Amino acid sequence: MGQSDENESLINPKDFQSTSIQVQFRNANSKTPLKKEANVTLTEWLEKGLVIEVPSRTCATGHSAAITLSAVRGAEKLMVVNMTVKITDVENLPDFRDRVTLSFVQYEEFEWKKLLRLFASRQDEIEDFFKKVRGY
């Protein structure tokens, strides 16, 4: 919307949509997929890994897991990246949640970089928009 021309509509439903990442996690050691309602969130990109939040006792350090990251905007799936990871750290959090650090074992590097670029370019757009809005 920031780059919209004068004829664009006043209310654009797309302005209210956010691009988010859905995480599917399957522990390869316990072979048990997480329940659909289990909330897994991605909190940090690492150079060759991720930090996610999962229900407690989902996995332990040293376990392997299969992860699918889907970038979604509204009902549209923008891209999907599959990877095999090793759990390198598990930190217990309040409310029966764990902060889990994963490092990639096998992953689609091209897709992974594309996903990072998707978010990095949105971050750049936001910074640019802020500069224009403020005027400095």
Place this chain on the structure above:
Amino acid sequence: MKAQQDDLVKVFEDFIGGQKVLIADTNAAARATLCKLLIEMGIKTAQLVLTSSYPKAEAEIETSRPKLVICDFDLGSRSGLDLLQKQRAKFPDSKDSLFVLATGNNSQSAVARAAEEDVDCFILKPFSSITFRSSILKAVVLKVQPPEYLKVIDRGKTYLTSGQLDEAIKSFEFAAGLDPSPSLACYYLGQANFVKKALEPAEGGYRSGLNYNKIHYRCMVGLYEVLAARKLSKDAYEVIKRISQYFPANPKRLAEVLRLAVVTESYDDIEKYYQLFIQIDDRNEEIVRYICAALVVCGKYYLRKGLQSRALELFQKAAVSAAGRTNILREIIMALVEYGLLKFADEYLGRFPPDTQSGKDYLTMKLLIAHNSTPALRVVDTGRDILKMGIQDPLVYQILISRTGEAGLNASVQDLVNKAAALWPEKKDFFQKLAEDAAKKGAQSAVKTEK
């Protein structure tokens, strides 16, 4: 490169000093990640305050007065921007501190609201440690080592707030020469002239700012305000529409857009906004209320113009969007009754949700329809029953005074007038006049009956 980074970290450490850093995020892992990254940047554990909810964050703002706040856009049912407003209202000098939104909500509506509120930094989640660190450091550097352009503007702002308007204007003019795109300086030139009540030069200032940067938020708002002050509704409407294109989802502004659409009789626009509105998943209460109200106003306009089917279509849309909001149904019924469309009014009465059918709006509208379709004595009985239930509504009194007077029950009329005048003193003359008219009408019909 390393030395440069170390310098920046030193600037950051000096900026924070020994003061608190507040992290407000509903997600425990996000809080833990932010904590870890801030500790890596030199913040001590004892300086960190972590909260998981809006009320706790608000309390911490008051007690800890943090130098740096990092919070999510969505904090339960509240927004991180509410927290920023709270902080600024409570501590006006908090502009010296840093407010960062770290959020997964990257919708343009969220970004634009954050920019409107002058958030210092907007970091997308998930982020990498490098992005987080560089975004925070950039924001801190801008805060503590602003460019000359901003320093001169700040000087001008000090003159402006102390009422030295000519000095302020000189500073802003000087600042305008220091930046290739001096929209902010132009904005303050506009502001200084606005304060001087020189509205045309003020408009000129805002327009020049927009020539440099067509989405400069403050210039757009300034231009809107000056046009509104000059009562140039059509021009003001065009500007506020433009603001809303770039900064969507501000319910107060949308209300103003809809108000101006009504004032400028841009009824086709209202219907267009409605079409887009129904596509939005995340509609908040205020937006729903305003769009419904605008549709009803628009419908009334079409009734006035004799375009009944178009009006009915809009009322239908308003009623659907209102989803049982009784004040909207009430407005629709009142408009329909005013134009004698009692059958339709009765249909809308049937749309009140069952749990609201003992409430003020339902019973008052039921009485209004009866008032236009049943004999006086029956209306009086129904009205009295409503009053006995403890419902106080001027329209109930209005109807009762009219029909009681028509029925020749003069003592009761004066009692009703006195009660209504005590409840709504500003309408005392209106109720008295109503009683007099009703008495005349009653006397006339009594004469007719005798004849």
